[in-house]
Amino acid sequence: DGGITQSPKYLFRKEGQNVTLSCEQNLNHDAMYWYRQDPGQGLRLIYYSQIVNDFQKGDIAEGYSVSREKKESFPLTVTSAQKNPTAFYLCASSIDARTPQETQYFGPGTRLLVL
Amino acid sequence: AQSVTQPDIHITVSEGASLELRCNYSYGATPYLFWYVQSPGQGLQLLLKYFSGDTLVQGIKGFEAEFKRSQSSFNLRKPSVHWSDAAEYFCAVGPPGGGADGLTFGKGTHLIIQP
Numbered sequence: 001d002g003g004i005t006q007s008p009k010y011l012f013r014k015e016g017q018n019v020t021l022s023c024e025q026n027l028n029h030d031a032m033y034w035y036r037q038d039p040g041q042g043l044r045l046i047y048y049s050q051i052v053n054d055f056q057k058g059d060i061a062e063g064y065s066v067s068r069e070k071k072e073s074f075p076l077t078v079t080s081a082q083k084n085p086t087a088f089y090l091c092a093s094s095i096d097a098r099t100p101q102e103t104q105y106f107g108p109g110t111r112l113l114v115l
Numbered sequence: 116a117q118s119v120t121q122p123d124i125h126i127t128v129s130e131g132a133s134l135e136l137r138c139n140y141s142y143g144a145t146p147y148l149f150w151y152v153q154s155p156g157q158g159l160q161l162l163l164k165y166f167s168g169d170t171l172v173q174g175i176k177g178f179e180a181e182f183k184r185s186q187s188s189f190n191l192r193k194p195s196v197h198w199s200d201a202a203e204y205f206c207a208v209g210p211p212g213g214g215a216d217g218l219t220f221g222k223g224t225h226l227i228i229q230p
Binding site: 004006033035040041042043044045048058090092103104105106107108109111 | 119124149151156157158159160161164205207217218219220221222223
């Protein structure tokens with residue numbers, strides 16, 4: 001089945017630790033996105049990537065980093081510089097980032113908690 | 116910058132009753148509009164989208180939405196709700212004039228279904 005997988009489902013971070021969230025898609029989509037969801041805040045864009053080896057900052061990129069070495073993978077690292085990382089993180093992909101009406105398909109999410 | 120407002124944080128509807136969820140947008144160009152639904156702890160699923168043509172859009176699960184440019188609105192409707200419709204609903208706007216800036220989401224409306 002085609003889709004987007006995110007792992008782990010739950011992730012715990014200690015103070016000062018970097019953690020990496022995985023996002024994989026087998027939809028052959030060019031574009032991938034990371035959103036952060038906080039209660040009552042909706043979703044906010046962290047980073048997006050239109051193509052392999054290229055990515056752009058979204059609205060709340062500070063304290064996060066990404067890579068796009070393969071078309072199907074777009075991992076997100078939450079660094080120690082992110083002072084309030086507790087949130088639900090959603091990865092999405094779309095066929096072509098240059099076509100704004102293209103549907104974004106979402107993964108099941110990773111919930112990050114700080115110990 | 117574009118923005119999306121969902122005025123109702125919570126809505127309670129009796130099973131079998133009709134539903135309307137409000138969405139207003141602020142936009143400087145032709146909008147691309149989306150409605151997504153999210154079950155607790157899950158990713159988002161697209162209900163419907165509008166980018167041109169007929170202003171009344173049909174979606175999945177019996178939902179429809181009407182784009183009204185004069186009112187800057189894209190309200191979601193369903194004639195008769197089912198208990199399984201209880202979820203969080205998000206309205207979103209696509210990037211202006213093309214491009215790949217991700218989606219701008221409203222803060223969501225939590226739908227509660229009374230038996």
